[in-house]
Amino acid sequence: MTATLMTGTDLAAEMVAKAADRARALQERTGVQPCLATVLVGDDPASATYVRMKQNRSKKAGIGSRSVVLPAETTTEDLVAELTKLSEDPAVHGILLQHPVPAQIDERAAFEAIDPAKDVDGVTTRSFGAMAFGEPGFRSATPGGIMRLLEAYDVPIAGAHAVVIGRSPILGKPVGMLLLASNATVTYTHSRTTDLPAIVRTADIVVAAVGRANFLQGDWLKPGAVVVDAGYNEGNVGDVDFAAAAEVASLITPVPGGVGPMTIALLLEQAVDAAEAQTA
Amino acid sequence: MTATLMTGTDLAAEMVAKAADRARALQERTGVQPCLATVLVGDDPASATYVRMKQNRSKKAGIGSRSVVLPAETTTEDLVAELTKLSEDPAVHGILLQHPVPAQIDERAAFEAIDPAKDVDGVTTRSFGAMAFGEPGFRSATPGGIMRLLEAYDVPIAGAHAVVIGRSPILGKPVGMLLLASNATVTYTHSRTTDLPAIVRTADIVVAAVGRANFLQGDWLKPGAVVVDAGYNEGNVGDVDFAAAAEVASLITPVPGGVGPMTIALLLEQAVDAAEAQTA
Structure with a gap:
């Protein structure tokens, strides 16, 4: 092997530590703990594992989590309604919809129900446009x-x-x-x-x-x-x-x-960004 | 010269003729004439010419036009306010902001003030996302x-x-x-x-x-x-x-x-699409 390894583990740990510092500072200053809502549809074990991992990392970083689990047969309308509710809930700062979602759901419609201000996983077309046009916004x-x-x-x-x-x-x-x-x-x-x-x-x-x-x-x-x-x-x-x-x-x-590890670190960093922006 | 010419003139004329038929049919069926609002900021002669050309073509296609002309020193806020007003006006089906706009204006903010349902020139991030993700929406x-x-x-x-x-x-x-x-x-x-x-x-x-x-x-x-x-x-x-x-x-x-010519033809076609969708 001649290549140098580009590992994300240490870099991600550094990013998460900084995000944790900012989460703590925000809480001390305003009393508000950043809150990331995770939405899991169905019982795919891999997806459940991912969500649990993200929740554990959030917790370690001082980010609260709200866990929403919906049955496998959830309709697009029900999921959109849930995501709209979370988008309107002032106690929730960031929303993560674990994907893929079950086949009967219109995934794009679900993503679009996330308020771009809470789209810390960067899945909405608004976030995509911001990345494409170099505008402020969350990154995927x-x-x-x-x-x-x-x-x-x-x-x-x-x-x-x-x-x-x-x-x-x-x-x-x-x-x-x-x-x-x-x-x-x-x-x-x-x-x-x-x-x-x-x-x-x-x-x-x-x-x-x-x-x-x-x-x-x-x-x-x-x-x-x-x-x-x-x-x-x-x-x-x-x-x-x-x-x-x-x-x-x-x-x-x-x-x-x-x-x-970089993916999760960026998610947490953006969850704190979102909480700061919404608490300002 | 060995290449074959890819001319847009005839094809565009065909597209406009079809759009005109649909505009007429819509008006006969509902009494509503499709209306394209054009917004021109400043007195750049080339921009003024483009807008006039688009208005003339609209008229020939049986599409009404609403002309808004704003002074060169217009602020971002004023332009956003004007575009928001047009977005909310049920008599306007499509909105075209002639660009480039004067340098003091945040062009992206102006574009985003256009309701995606009236974005017949395809300039909003929502329209861009639709093009990128193969979703329904207007094309640039x-x-x-x-x-x-x-x-x-x-x-x-x-x-x-x-x-x-x-x-x-x-x-x-x-x-x-x-x-x-x-x-x-x-x-x-x-x-x-x-x-x-x-x-x-x-x-x-x-x-x-x-x-x-x-x-x-x-x-x-x-x-x-x-x-x-x-x-x-x-x-x-x-x-x-x-x-x-x-x-x-x-x-x-x-x-x-x-x-x-294809650019103008698509604009007019999409203006009729918008009018049909909003009159349904």
Whole structure:
């Protein structure tokens, strides 16, 4: 292995410690504890684990949590009503809807029911527009975490060619927009892309966000490329064939311990941002 | 010249004729004439000309227009107030804010004051999100017009590599998102891009949206590329060195008579869409 590991664990711990300091200061100053509401629909065990992890981290950071659990057969209307209620509740500062939601639900409609001022997971179109247009607003947690990781490792972004693999509304699309806002040349690739390896070979920065284990091959990479693995597949495996990629890349994120902790750290940081803004 | 001309004039005329039929039918059925409000700030002669042209075309299509002209020294608040008033006025179905606006105005704040249901020019972040996420909503007029032109000329988009030059919120960014939604591999390039000619050389479709006369050179193109010139610079000149590019491209838009008429046609079509939706 020749690449340096881009680990998120320490950086995330630092971010969370700072968020905790700010949460404490806010509470001392105003009596208000930041509160993150989590909404879980259905009984998918992985989703339940994620939510519990986020709640535990919140608690450790001095952020209160409100847990809403809805049955698997919840309708779009019921979920929208719940998210609207939380959006209007002055005691709740941030809202996290754990996704994916069950198939019968219109996920986009649910996301849009979150007040952009409480959208600390960065899933609304308003948040997406803010990321795309460089306006103030919350960042999607994983894309925002990736940017912080790249910045912490002094990865040159301006003028670099960044190739994003995957185009989901909460990962591929926003991370591309954030890289573009930082003056990268950005290529969006996906399942319909012709000759993906040839395009990846031109990339200075590659973000893999496809959700397919070991999808990105080491021999697709340009020597010295920076590789960000935003995948998290069954068995704690990322989207990148790590061993092969680490022979070619200059910097690479491990899975786990790379992007994952940054995602939660950014979520908590933004929950405190939201609480501060709403308590001012 | 070996390229075929991708002209928008006839196609736009067809679109406007259909919009006019629908406007007439709506009026016969409900008594309501579609109404497009145009807002012009300041006395830039080119902007005034554009607005007048759009009003004339509206009139010919049986779309009423409401003309608001504000002084050059208008503040952001005053403009936001005016756009909010129009957004709330049930007699107005679509709103067009002619841009650019004078420098003292926060253009994004002004755009966001337009009700997305009346955003027939597709400038709000909500409209951008809809384009990016494939949701229902209005398209930015020029990007939407470009897509219609490509479709009319049977340009294969899925799997093609589209290179967008320029990243403005109303042109480069949305046209990239629309191309991505149609399954192109999309590369955003801009002033900070390293070796633009090498990237353009890999493009099956090139959209030039930089606002610099004759910027794109013919020898940057891959033989057979499809070239869309969204530029419109002083002296009726586009962003593409037309003569040289037409020797290499397979299809190319002229300036004027390419993208321009499509932009207005899409605006009018969307004004009728808005009137229909609000009169239902």
